[in-house]
Structures are given as structure tokens and as C-alpha cells.
Amino acid sequence: MSTNPFSTFTPSSPLVLVGAGKMGGALLSGWLDRGLDPKAVVVVDPSPPADTAVILARAGIVAHAAPPSGVTAGVIVVAVKPQIIAGVLPALRAMIGPGTVSLSIAAGATLANLEAGLGAVAIVRSIPNTPAMVGRGITGAIANARVDDAGKATIEALLRAAGDVAWVDEEGLIDAVTAVSGSGPAYVFLLAEVLAEAAEATGLPPDLAARLARATVTGAGELLHQSDLPPAQLRKNVTSPNGTTAAALAVLMGEGGMAPLMVRAVAAARKRSEELSG
Numbered sequence: 001m002s003t004n005p006f007s008t009f010t011p012s013s014p015l016v017l018v019g020a021g022k023m024g025g026a027l028l029s030g031w032l033d034r035g036l037d038p039k040a041v042v043v044v045d046p047s048p049p050a051d052t053a054v055i056l057a058r059a060g061i062v063a064h065a066a067p068p069s070g071v072t073a074g075v076i077v078v079a080v081k082p083q084i085i086a087g088v089l090p091a092l093r094a095m096i097g098p099g100t101v102s103l104s105i106a107a108g109a110t111l112a113n114l115e116a117g118l119g120a121v122a123i124v125r126s127i128p129n130t131p132a133m134v135g136r137g138i139t140g141a142i143a144n145a146r147v148d149d150a151g152k153a154t155i156e157a158l159l160r161a162a163g164d165v166a167w168v169d170e171e172g173l174i175d176a177v178t179a180v181s182g183s184g185p186a187y188v189f190l191l192a193e194v195l196a197e198a199a200e201a202t203g204l205p206p207d208l209a210a211r212l213a214r215a216t217v218t219g220a221g222e223l224l225h226q227s228d229l230p231p232a233q234l235r236k237n238v239t240s241p242n243g244t245t246a247a248a249l250a251v252l253m254g255e256g257g258m259a260p261l262m263v264r265a266v267a268a269a270r271k272r273s274e275e276l277s278g
Contacts, residue, residue, distance in 0.1 A: 005157035006031060009040035013074040015158075016095060018088065020045040020063060023105060024079035025052030026133040030161030032059055042071060072097040075154060078104045078114075082276075085109050089117025096121050101151040103158065107178065108276040111144050111171055122146040124155045127174055127182045132162030136225075140177030142168050175277065179269035187265065192217040 009015045015036065017024055020043050032038065038059040046065040048056060056063055073095045080088050085106045096102065101122045104114050114123045126141040139159045143152055152167075159165045166181075168174060192213045199209035227234060239245045252258045 004035045005154065006034060006036040006040075008154065009036060009074050011039050013072065013099075014040045014042045016042045016044065016067075016071065016073040016076045016092075018044045018067070018076060018078050018092065019080035020048040020052045020056070021079065021081075022049065022051070022133060023128060023130075024077070025049065025055055027077070027079070027105075027158070027162055028052070029055050030135060031158065034161055042068065042073070044068075067091050067095055069094065071095050073100050075158065076100060076102045077158070078102065078106060078109075080106060082106045082108045086113070086117060089114065092117075093119055101147055101155060103155050105139075107182065108273070110277050111142070115144070120146070122148075122151055124152070125171070125174065126155075126159060127178050128159070128162055129181050130185045135161070135163060137163035138166060138181050139163065140166050140168060140174060140181060142171050142174055175270045175273040176266075178273040179266045182273075183269045187262075188217065188221070 006015075015031070017028055020028065024045075025048070028041070028043070031041075032055070038061050041059075041061055043056060043061055043063045044065075044067050045052075045063045048063050076092055076095060078085065078088070078092070085104070092102070096118065101124065102114065102118055103124045103126060105126050105128050107127065109125065111123060111125050114125060115121070122144065124141055124143045124147055126139050128139040129137045131137040132139065139162065141155070141159065143155070147155070156165050156167075166177070168177065195216065196206075196210045196213035199212055200206055204212070224231060224234060229237075235249075239249060
């Protein structure tokens with residue numbers, strides 16, 4: 001048995017990528033790096049961005065402006081903008097065969113929305129996040145009842161090209177996933193931003209403040225990534241009693257500090273996700 005999960009895709013049963021923007025292009029690059037045969041890929045995008053165009057040219061893949069006729073896909077990955085997905089889905093029906101699984105990475109497109117456009121077929125709804133573009137993302141996913149174990153395994157292999165994968169059994173949890181990991185990178189970027197501003201307020205030059213903040217956030221993130229310790233223990237490991245870190249944490253962990261603020265922020269993001277999916 002082949003150990004390459006991408007070997008199931010062939011020119012007669014290809015992986016079809018619909019939408020080759022930043023996220024779609026990043027996924028495609030990861031798939032090709034992991035052994036996907038370029039001849040087993042069909043890309044549908046009337047105007048791929050420059051970065052993706054380079055990937056396509058290097059692999060010898062020509063993007064189609066519209067779904068080509070006579071193609072039965074192994075998997076269809078829908079990576080278009082949420083505001084146009086309803087108009088895109090019906091044209092993909094002709095590429096769906098008995099074994100085809102469709103994967104959406106469009107925010108706000110529910111399983112019901114996807115089934116309305118594609119029909120009563122095997123569908124996975126997923127929510128990746130922007131670190132997927134550097135292979136360090138995490139994607140929340142839910143499958144409808146028509147996706148079998150083999151289909152889930154194939155989809156997971158595709159998504160793992162961008163990082164970790166977390167499956168949920170209730171679609172309502174996707175809104176919570178969106179609020180935590182989908183929107184979460186922006187929270188971290190904000191932390192780097194405000195940390196730099198706070199550094200400037202202490203008198204540090206702007207360039208040095210930005211450099212210190214960026215390196216601190218990315219370095220701490222990498223330490224968290226490599227360590228088996230929970231975040232709370234890592235925090236305690238750098239906090240000496242009555243030291244400088246303890247003084248700062250007394251503010252950040254005090255009344256009205258970071259914890260209740262984050263709870264409110266994530267709740268607001270979840271509520272907005274529910275509104276957009278409604």
C-alpha cells in the first residue's frame with residue numbers, strides 16, 4: 001500500500017481546487033510539496049494572484065476560468081470568497097461523482113448552504129486560519145453524514161498540509177472554532193502591536209520596540225509549540241516571586257484584565273460568526 005495519501009488522485013480522478021487565492025494557493029503549494037502529482041490537479045480560477053501564478057507555472061498547471069467539462073473529481077476544494085460561493089457551487093455539480101467529497105474552506109458557508117448549492121453529496125465544512133499559509137495553522141472541520149471514514153481520512157490528509165486538524169461533531173461548534181482559532185491570529189498580532197506601543201511608552205526607540213515585541217511574541221509562540229507543558233506552567237516558569245514579571249501579571253490578571261477581556265472578545269466573535277452563518 002502506498003504511504004503517499006495523495007496517490008489516490010489521478011488525472012482521471014483529480015483534486016479540483018476552486019479558487020486559488022492566498023489560502024487556496026498556500027494549500028496547493030503544501031500538497032505539491034508533499035507529493036501530489038501536478039497532473040492530478042485541476043485549478044479553477046479566472047485570475048489567480050501573482051504568488052499562486054508562480055506556483056502554477058512551476059508545476060506546469062494551467063488554471064481554468066470555469067469548471068471544465070468531462071471531469072469527475074476525487075475531491076473538490078472550494079476556496080472562494082464567502083460572498084460569491086452561492087453563485088459558484090451549482091457549476092461544480094457536474095464534477096461530482098459517487099465517490100467525490102467536497103471540502104469548503106469558505107467562512108460562513110454552512111453545511112446546509114453547501115448542500116443547497118452542490119446537492120445531497122459528501123461535504124466537509126472547514127475553518128482554517130492564516131498560519132496555514134506557513135504550514136502552522138489549525139483547521140476546524142465537520143463532515144456531513146455522507147462522508148465515510150475513507151473520505152474523512154483523505155480530507156484530513158489534505159488539511160494537514162497546512163497544520164493541525166480538529167474535527168467537531170456539532171456544526172454549532174464551528175462558530176466557537178472560528179472565534180478562537182479562525183480569528184485568533186489577529187488577537188496575537190494585536191498583542192505584538194500593543195506590546196510594541198507599551199515599549200515605546202517606556203522610552204525605547206520605535207524600531208527597537210517593534211523588534212523586541214515581534215521577537216518576544218514569535219519566540220514565546222515557538223516555545224509553546226515545542227513544549228509539552230501547559231501554558232499556565234510556562235507562564236509560572238518565567239515568573240519569579242515579587243519580580244518584574246509578577247508585577248506585570250498582577251495588572252494583566254487582575255480585575256478587568258486579560259482573562260475577562262478575552263472571554264468577551266471571543267464571545268463577540270462567536271456571535272458575529274453565528275450571524276454570518278444564519
